[in-house]
Amino acid sequence: MKLSTKGRYAVTAMMDLAIHDREGPVTLAEISQTQGISLSYLEQLFAKLRKRGLVEGVRGPGGGYRLARMPNRITVAEIITAVDENVDVMRCHGDGNCQDGERCLTHELWQELSQRLYEFLDGITLDQFVERPEIREIARRQDEESKRMNFVFPRPAA
Amino acid sequence: MKLSTKGRYAVTAMMDLAIHDREGPVTLAEISQTQGISLSYLEQLFAKLRKRGLVEGVRGPGGGYRLARMPNRITVAEIITAVDENVDVMRCHGDGNCQDGERCLTHELWQELSQRLYEFLDGITLDQFVERPEIREIARRQDEESKRMNFVFPRPAA
DNA sequence: TTTATTCTTGACTATTTTGCTCGGGTATTG
DNA sequence: CAATACCCGAGCAAAATAGTCAAGAATAAA
Numbered sequence: 508m509k510l511s512t513k514g515r516y517a518v519t520a521m522m523d524l525a526i527h528d529r530e531g532p533v534t535l536a537e538i539s540q541t542q543g544i545s546l547s548y549l550e551q552l553f554a555k556l557r558k559r560g561l562v563e564g565v566r567g568p569g570g571g572y573r574l575a576r577m578p579n580r581i582t583v584a585e586i587i588t589a590v591d592e593n594v595d596v597m598r599c600h601g602d603g604n605c606q607d608g609e610r611c612l613t614h615e616l617w618q619e620l621s622q623r624l625y626e627f628l629d630g631i632t633l634d635q636f637v638e639r640p641e642i643r644e645i646a647r648r649q650d651e652e653s654k655r656m657n658f659v660f661p662r663p664a665a
Numbered sequence: 666m667k668l669s670t671k672g673r674y675a676v677t678a679m680m681d682l683a684i685h686d687r688e689g690p691v692t693l694a695e696i697s698q699t700q701g702i703s704l705s706y707l708e709q710l711f712a713k714l715r716k717r718g719l720v721e722g723v724r725g726p727g728g729g730y731r732l733a734r735m736p737n738r739i740t741v742a743e744i745i746t747a748v749d750e751n752v753d754v755m756r757c758h759g760d761g762n763c764q765d766g767e768r769c770l771t772h773e774l775w776q777e778l779s780q781r782l783y784e785f786l787d788g789i790t791l792d793q794f795v796e797r798p799e800i801r802e803i804a805r806r807q808d809e810e811s812k813r814m815n816f817v818f819p820r821p822a823a
Numbered sequence: 824t825t826t827a828t829t830c831t832t833g834a835c836t837a838t839t840t841t842g843c844t845c846g847g848g849t850a851t852t853g
Numbered sequence: 854c855a856a857t858a859c860c861c862g863a864g865c866a867a868a869a870t871a872g873t874c875a876a877g878a879a880t881a882a883a
Contacts, residue, residue, distance in 0.1 A: 567851025568857040725880030726828040
């Protein structure tokens with residue numbers, strides 16, 4: 508599996524969403540601020556997440572994004588495969604034609620690895636992590652920080 | 666962990682080495698042919714493998730590379746970390762300063778994942794795989810293929 | 824001792840991915 | 854209608870990936 512910052516960003520954003528889920532839709536601008544991810548990049552990631560049915564966009568003022576399912580029904584594996592379209596460890600995609608139409612020496616190794624990796628990530632749902640006290644602590648810190656920033660740099664009046 | 670073709674190539678080459686270990690040093694040219702990896706690229710990979718003490722180079726005619734240790738003392742994890750210097754899933758390298766000097770939301774997730782991944786790959790030694798009948802079968806096929814190619818395109822006489 | 828063989832090294836290059844910007848849309852609410 | 858926020862596509866710089874190319878050094882065999 509491909510484990511890049513891209514997947515990390517997506518999971519981070521989805522956790523942010525899960526944490527603030529009950530407070531209504533969360534705007535990408537907010538996520539961008541609290542998680543330190545560029546807004547335009549978030550837009551790209553969320554386009555993919557939406558296509559996979561993981562989030563729903565709510566347009567208009569007061570809009571934003573919300574989870575399309577309960578947090579306990581969204582796995583980390585889903586999030587990563589949604590944004591990292593190339594999820595294979597293997598070049599043959601498991602077909603076994605890695606070398607001139609035959610299996611290469613390491614075919615089975617990567618197959619096993621791939622499976623283990625997926626099983627691990629598929630066993631972790633968003634809520635599992637969000638409920639951890641350490642995570643809640645970090646989220647609280649981020650909220651404080653965010654409020655402080657709004658005080659220092661308030662939105663321009665309408 | 667970073668799982669790229671680079672690491673795959675390295676493990677493949679090391680398996681080839683392990684399979685033909687008792688027949689004396691194996692040249693990079695041979696590995697290049699049987700495994701379909703560019704010779705110059707192999708040179709780069711083996712430079713790193715040598716620095717990590719996984720292989721030994723034998724110069725001169727009849728030379729090549731051989732494993733520096735017994736195949737049951739070389740793990741897949743070692744091979745991959747040898748060529749993929751950047752082995753971290755996390756941007757903070759486990760230090761926990763992922764976001765403005767603090768932990769990011771997904772810090773623990775990647776930490777756990779990283780650990781699991783490493784444990785899995787560290788539990789697999791070269792000999793474990795080389796001994797499997799399916800692998801031996803593939804190796805035999807490759808040897809046949811190689812002989813055939815030498816017959817069709819023999820080395821120019823001296 | 825010459826020569827062929829093979830490792831060894833370094834610099835250079837093409838392609839892909841990553842992370843991001845910009846400029847426009849479109850739907851929705853007040 | 855105007856502000857908010859999603860939506861969409863093109864493009865782009867930097868880094869990583871996956872190589873190539875050229876020259877040199879050690880050694881075994883002729």
